[in-house]
Amino acid sequence: EENAPAIIFIDEIDSIAPKREEVSGEVERRVVAQLLSLMDGMSSRGKVVVIGATNRINAIDPALRRPGRFDREIEIGVPDSEGRLEILQIHTRGMPLEKNVDLGIIANMSHGFVGADLQAVAKEAGIRALRRVLPEIDLTTENIPSEILKKIIVTMDDFLDVIKEIEPSALREVFVEVPDVSWDDIGGLADVKQELQEAVEWPLKYHGLFVHSDATPPKGMLLYGPPGTGKTLMAKAAAHESEANFISIKGPELLSKWVGESEKGVREVFRKARQASPCIVFFDEIDAIAPTRGLGSESHVTERVISQLLTELDGLEVLSNVIIIAATNRPDIIDAALLRPGRFDRLLYVPPPDKEARIQIFKIHTSKKPLAEDVNIDTLAGQTEGYTGADIAALASAAVMLALREHIDKYKDPKKAELAKGELKIHMKNFEEAMRKIRPLSKHEIETYKNISEQFGKPGATKEIVDREAAIK
Known part of the structure; x- marks a missing residue:
């Protein structure tokens, strides 16, 4: 006020x-009360403006968030593609960027990515370029020759390598690094792959076509089938191929004994x-986390x-460019x-592989393993009826x-063992012995899942499920 x-x-x-x-402390309460009284006292003096900043808006005392104290709340969101380009240009x-x-x-x-993330991308790309010429620099001298300085050029590869390593700030708490899984790493399941590509990749890669044809991509997809x-x-491959961010939530992680915490966890995600x-x-x-309601659960x-x-x-809040994929073996x-x-618009059955x-x-799973000439993949596939992808990985x-x-x-x-590794x-016989230890799904289990898939897959299945729930209630 004096200044x-x-x-x-x-x-x-x-x-x-x-x-x-x-x-819990009395000091914090007194600080909040003092801040409130000081801000009320400033209402008549228009020459002092208070600006507050936070990334936890819901943690602030609601008494501060009313006209007369903090009159306006301005959300500084995550920049869009144009905003990110402008920040990168700055x-x-x-x-010294390479032409490409x-x-x-x-x-x-x-x-x-937010501004600080993009600043880190630019800085790290520059450090990579510097690292390449570092062996040529004489660190004992103060001046670096101009011919060495001209060699410090930041390439497109520097940026592409760095962007894989830096996590977006918005996802740092829940961020899961997507493994380098492509569709080629998943054997079979062509129909399920196609459905996921249409739902996840196409809306991003062919956005103009979706707008032109007024097509609405599915909001949620449920993958169900036997374990393994x-x-x-599948979900990880979809995220990797579409270059989308990936948040992975294990069902039980969200459940909390404190009232309201579980719902808060869902909202935060x-x-x-x-x-x-x-x-x-x-x-x-x-x-x-989503079993049928009204089945007599105590909680x-x-x-x-x-x-x-x-x-x-x-x-009311539109889920724009957010797709939900869920997995279960108990649909x-x-x-x-x-x-x-x-x-969940699409219910996709993921069957055991044929x-x-x-x-x-x-x-x-055997492409990098030193197989003997007597190993016949075709024979192994014929002997492993009922084995899932996870079973085959464990078998190998x-x-x-x-x-x-x-x-x-x-x-x-x-x-000696190391020197003779070529042998x-x-x-x-190793595969056959492993088969005796790893058991496949039983015919009864496969039939059970097949019956469930037929129930979900036929026309009117959703109505039947809703009727079933009504009957339970």
């Missing part, structure tokens, strides 16, 4: 003005997904979580309200361990 006109800027205001009912203004550097491509790839058939791998769109939210084991936590999920999926116990169009798919899976690993055991037992000494081969 008016003045601006008071309070950074991280949530740390000095938290909700009074949530703090941070690379003085950098296209900042537009980098901007399109950096979904969910590749449901989780969707808020972060909207900020970092295009984004895939993957709910693994969704049956743990009402799951009922509140389901209600929150339904609100997020078709609430029959999932609440029917989630399984209608507009929520013989052709098993051949592909065996080839994927078990066969390798058996071959290693034989090799190590033969040579005993580690150095190490995986034989057909």
Whole structure:
């Protein structure tokens, strides 16, 4: 006031003005009360402006968030593609860029990145360029020759490598690095792959066509089938191929014994997904958090979580460029309200692989292994009826361990065994022995899943499920 006109800027205001009912200490309450009285006293003096900044708006005491104190709330969101390009241009203004550097491509790839993230991208790319010429620089002299300085050029590869390593700030708490999984790494399941490509990749790659034809991509997809058939791998491949951000949630992670915490967790996941769109939210084991309501469960936590999920999926806030993929091996116990169009639009059965798919899976999991000439992939695929993709991966690993055991037992000494590594081969007998240890799905289990898929797949299936829920209630 003595130096008016003045601006008071309070950074991280949530740390000095938290909700009074949530703090235990008396000091925090007095600080909030003092801040409120000072801001009320300033209303007549128009020459002092208070600006507060926070990234936890809901943690601030609500008494501060009313006209007369903080009159306006301005949300500074995550920049769009054009905004990201502008920020990159600012941070690379003085950098020696190679001619082929296209900042537009980098901007399109950096979904969910904020200004600080993009600054880090530019800085790290510059450091990579500097690292290449560092051996030529004499660190004992103060001046660096101009011919060496001219060699410091930031390339497109520098940016592409860096962008894979830097996580968007908005997703740092829940960010899961998407493994380098492509569609080629998944054997068989061509129909399921096609459905996922249409739902996830096409709206991003062919956005203009979707707008022109007024096509609405599905909002949610439920992958169901026996354990180990590749449901989780499918979701990861979809995220990798579409270059979308990926949030992975295990069902039980969201459940909390504190009232309101589970629903808050669901809200936070969707808020972060909207900020970092295009984004895939993957709910693994969704049956743990969304079982059919009214089945006599003692806890009402799951009922509140389901209600929150339904609100997020078709609430007032539009889920733009956010797709929900869920996986379960118990689709029959999932609440029917989630399984209608507009929520989980597509219900995709992921079956155990047929013989052709098993051949592909065996080839994927043995491509880098030293196989003996007597190993016949076709024969192995024929002998593994009922095995899932995970079973075949475990089978290949078990066969390798058996071959290693034989090799190590033969040579005993580690150095000799290492020198004779060229002799190490995986034989057909190793696979056959591994098969005796790893058991496939029983015919009864396969039939059960087949019956469920027929129930979900036929016309009017959703209505039947809703009727079933009504009967339970």
